[in-house]
Amino acid sequence: MVPQLLVLLLCFERSLSFTVENNIGNDFELTIRMPNATSDSKDALICHSHELPERESYILRFVPHASMKVAHHMMVYGCGHIGNKRPYWSCPLIEEADSEYSICGGGKRQIVFAWANDAPAKNLPEGVGFRVGGTTGISYLVIQLHYVQPFGVESADTSGVTLHMTYDRQPQQAGYYVLGNVGTIPPQQPAYRMESACPMNLNYTIYPIGYRTHGHNIAVVTSGYRIRDGVWTQLGRMSPQRPQTFYDVTNPGLDVSNGDVLAARCTFNSMNRTQMTQIGTKNVDEMCNFYILYSTYEQKDLSVDYCFRGDNFAWGDYFPSIPSDASSLQGIPGADEIRHQFNMDPR
Numbered sequence: 624m625v626p627q628l629l630v631l632l633l634c635f636e637r638s639l640s641f642t643v644e645n646n647i648g649n650d651f652e653l654t655i656r657m658p659n660a661t662s663d664s665k666d667a668l669i670c671h672s673h674e675l676p677e678r679e680s681y682i683l684r685f686v687p688h689a690s691m692k693v694a695h696h697m698m699v700y701g702c703g704h705i706g707n708k709r710p711y712w713s714c715p716l717i718e719e720a721d722s723e724y725s726i727c728g729g730g731k732r733q734i735v736f737a738w739a740n741d742a743p744a745k746n747l748p749e750g751v752g753f754r755v756g757g758t759t760g761i762s763y764l765v766i767q768l769h770y771v772q773p774f775g776v777e778s779a780d781t782s783g784v785t786l787h788m789t790y791d792r793q794p795q796q797a798g799y800y801v802l803g804n805v806g807t808i809p810p811q812q813p814a815y816r817m818e819s820a821c822p823m824n825l826n827y828t829i830y831p832i833g834y835r836t837h838g839h840n841i842a843v844v845t846s847g848y849r850i851r852d853g854v855w856t857q858l859g860r861m862s863p864q865r866p867q868t869f870y871d872v873t874n875p876g877l878d879v880s881n882g883d884v885l886a887a888r889c890t891f892n893s894m895n896r897t898q899m900t901q902i903g904t905k906n907v908d909e910m911c912n913f914y915i916l917y918s919t920y921e922q923k924d925l926s927v928d929y930c931f932r933g934d935n936f937a938w939g940d941y942f943p944s945i946p947s948d949a950s951s952l953q954g955i956p957g958a959d960e961i962r963h964q965f966n967m968d969p970r
């Protein structure tokens with residue numbers, strides 16, 4: 624338990640659902656907003672849930688209602704059930720299997736959308752929908768706001784998201800494939816690498832459409848690739864010091880099929896650290912994640928697929944040629960600021 628965060632659970636009644644549904648044929652909009660949330664600590668993580676229609680539906684477009692003055696990020700998660708019936712609750716990302724405070728009540732959690740730094744609305748490509756309800760196991764959506772500052776009722780928060788949805792089955796559905804590492808990062812390293820790679824063993828073709836990098840304070844740059852017959856094609860390369868939202872892939876239209884390899888690398892600057900840094904959920908820990916948002920014609924219920932490796936896994940042991948820019952900040956917006964932040968040579 625994290626007492627200082629639990630203190631801010633307030634005792635509103637399970638009030639009027641803060642939701643508008645505008646039906647036009649099979650298309651509808653679902654607006655999920657914080658019900659006048661308040662926060663009494665800096666950096667609080669606060670959640671609010673919304674029950675989805677039972678019938679299978681598809682999310683086509685995400686329209687955020689949030690400002691970076693108020694929130695560092697907003698995540699939208701899909702849950703099978705929620706363990707908490709309060710209008711909103713403190714939901715730190717600490718996995719306690721049966722905690723009523725965790726995002727999905729300790730049950731299966733699935734990332735649906737990520738917003739940060741005033742990122743604009745996001746459409747999935749034509750003919751692609753993120754499938755929820757029905758047999759997907761996603762019965763609730765939970766929005767999680769990472770608030771910048773404490774605030775009281777005078778500026779009670781109604782941040783949230785409007786989802787443009789339809790009951791019409793879409794030709795393709797969206798899913799996630801996540802690469803990453805576990806382990807530790809030694810101190811005093813200017814460019815410590817963690818690398819992962821796995822054969823894509825899904826039985827259907829996926830088309831990467833977006834990617835998101837996730838890291839904490841010493842993650843400089845993270846990149847992801849498809850490797851086919853020894854040829855590396857970049858999916859994306861971004862600094863986790865930039866907004867950790869979904870970006871369009873470098874090469875749209877690329878397919879990834881059974882037998883291809885998916886690979887990712889995180890590069891850390893631990894010059895400021897005097898001790899080992901663990902991969903973990905706390906802010907002083909680090910994370911190394913490369914999320915691939917993909918579309919597929921496969922119609923079965925999807926679950927998130929993972930490729931995780933330890934800190935002794937190295938691309939060089941498996942692949943003779945490695946892209947020379949896999950750890951480079953070149954071309955990333957704000958690269959100079961990031962170099963400055965890490966006391967790196969300007970190029």
Ligand SMILES: *[C@@H]1O[C@H](CO)[C@@H](O)[C@H](O)[C@H]1NC(C)=O
Nearest residue numbers: 638639640641657658659779
């Ligand atoms: C939030 O506060 C506004 C203004 O006081 C009020 O109109 C609205 O009903 C409140 N919403 C909820 C969900 O409590």
Ligand SMILES: *[C@@H]1O[C@H](CO)[C@@H](O)[C@H](O)[C@H]1NC(C)=O
Nearest residue numbers: 824825826827828881921923
């Ligand atoms: C993969 O697809 C093939 C051919 O469609 C099928 O025979 C096989 O059972 C599938 N395997 C799995 C694990 O679904």
Ligand SMILES: *[C@@H]1O[C@H](CO)[C@@H](O)[C@H](O)[C@H]1NC(C)=O
Nearest residue numbers: 840841892894895964965966
């Ligand atoms: C290193 O620590 C100093 C002092 O705590 C801080 O100002 C600086 O931003 C840190 N640099 C990095 C790269 O974390």
